[in-house]
Amino acid sequence: MVILGFVLILISAVAILGAIFLLDGTGVEYFGADVPPVTLFVVGALCVVFIGMGAKLMTSGTKRSLRARKEQRLEERRQKDEQERSGDHETS
Secondary structure, eight states: OHHHHHHHHHHHHHHHHHHHHSOOSSSOEETTEEOOHHHHHHHHHHHHHHHHHHHHHHHHHHHHHHHHHHHHHHHHHHHHHHHHHHHHHHHO
């Protein structure tokens, strides 16, 4: 999920930078194609949505992986404690 979020943000950044640097003063030419201003507005709006989705996916993916690591550590500690307890009972 983190990678997907990063890819969405990267694609949006390329689209926004393309809109900023590839526009000429006479008309709206976007990556070599003449587009109406409404299309450029829609591309910008979609970029904002994709950046938001990408950030949300990155945070949720990070939270999920941290939670999974924490649960794994707790499980390992429980198993270690059980082994120590069973070892104490066998020697008594």
